[in-house]
Amino acid sequence: MKVTLITGASIGIGEGFARRLAAEGHDLVLVARSEKTLHELCDELMLKHGTMAHYVAIDLTEPDSDARLFAETEKHGFEVDWLINNAGFGSYGDFAKLDLDHEKGMIDLNIRVLIALTSRYLAGMRERKSGQIINVSSAAGFQPIPFMATYAATKAFVTSFSEALAAENSPYGIKVLALCPGSTKTNFQAAAKMDRVIQVKGQQTVEEVIDTAMRSVKSGRTRVVSGFTNDIVSRIVNFVPNALITRVMAKGLRDKYQEDR
Numbered sequence: 064m065k066v067t068l069i070t071g072a073s074i075g076i077g078e079g080f081a082r083r084l085a086a087e088g089h090d091l092v093l094v095a096r097s098e099k100t101l102h103e104l105c106d107e108l109m110l111k112h113g114t115m116a117h118y119v120a121i122d123l124t125e126p127d128s129d130a131r132l133f134a135e136t137e138k139h140g141f142e143v144d145w146l147i148n149n150a151g152f153g154s155y156g157d158f159a160k161l162d163l164d165h166e167k168g169m170i171d172l173n174i175r176v177l178i179a180l181t182s183r184y185l186a187g188m189r190e191r192k193s194g195q196i197i198n199v200s201s202a203a204g205f206q207p208i209p210f211m212a213t214y215a216a217t218k219a220f221v222t223s224f225s226e227a228l229a230a231e232n233s234p235y236g237i238k239v240l241a242l243c244p245g246s247t248k249t250n251f252q253a254a255a256k257m258d259r260v261i262q263v264k265g266q267q268t269v270e271e272v273i274d275t276a277m278r279s280v281k282s283g284r285t286r287v288v289s290g291f292t293n294d295i296v297s298r299i300v301n302f303v304p305n306a307l308i309t310r311v312m313a314k315g316l317r318d319k320y321q322e323d324r
């Protein structure tokens with residue numbers, strides 16, 4: 064059975080993808096840690112749309128998580144035709160004072176797991192000569208961001224990796240999209256303890272981000288920034304030296320960070 068696998072599908076952007084794709088007839092495998100939420104979401108989507116929705120409750124930061132998840136989908140005979148690598152989190156603060164295990168966990172989830180799941184499911188896509196991968200990156204990846212140093216760097220990695228992979232795989236009928244949302248109304252900011260520094264004005268909704276992603280899949284784009292202003296800013300930063308960007312951002316964010324202490 065062909066399925067769409069979405070990581071981080073219990074809430075936020077991942078849940079938005081699950082709702083949209085179930086409505087469009089996709090059979091789903093939803094992955095996150097919150098078992099009860101996933102269970103309820105699967106029941107709701109199956110009842111509403113008559114599609115299949117299976118869940119795997121797993122902490123993807125555990126070292127063997129990708130192997131266990133892959134074994135689970137193989138056991139059920141699922142062919143992952145769409146892979147949405149969405150699970151991720153951020154952190155905010157003075158890197159020297161941030162918890163190292165938390166930063167390492169972020170690199171694990173935002174990068175290692177994304178690479179591992181892509182590698183595992185790409186093999187089947189290559190055999191079938193079809194597939195769609197959506198890697199949820201961020202507009203934060205277009206420039207270094209002081210006080211969000213690790214997070215911005217993980218997303219620079221995701222965008223770069225995705226665009227390279229798109230070119231490698233286009234001859235095999237496989238499409239890869241780096242989806243780069245700007246600030247979006249989800250639990251992300253609270254989880255990263257950055258709710259005080261994020262401008263709520265101008266934030267996009269999950270539905271707007273999903274609309275952008277779906278349009279980009281249809282047109283075969285390999286990278287998209289969600290939101291007009293986010294897109295313009297991401298283009299402008301290409302022309303501004305990183306030294307200037309980081310100086311200005313460090314000043315603003317350092318003041319806010321010190322207010323928080």
Ligand SMILES: NC(=O)c1ccc[n+]([C@@H]2O[C@H](COP(=O)([O-])OP(=O)(O)OC[C@H]3O[C@@H](n4cnc5c(N)ncnc54)[C@H](OP(=O)(O)O)[C@@H]3O)[C@@H](O)[C@H]2O)c1
Pocket residue numbers: 070071072073074075076077094095096097098121122123124149150151152153172199200201202203243244245246247248249250251252254
């Ligand atoms: N919101 C924004 O402003 C924004 C902007 C740009 C990019 N993004 C990116 O969008 C993606 C989704 O974020 P979001 O805004 O939807 O955040 P969110 O509302 O906090 O959702 C994060 C999702 O990831 C799952 N998750 C977190 N840690 C996990 C772990 N260890 N193992 C398995 N699943 C885990 C969470 O589920 P459980 O807690 O149930 O595990 C949840 O489903 C992330 O990659 C983020 O970097 C967000």
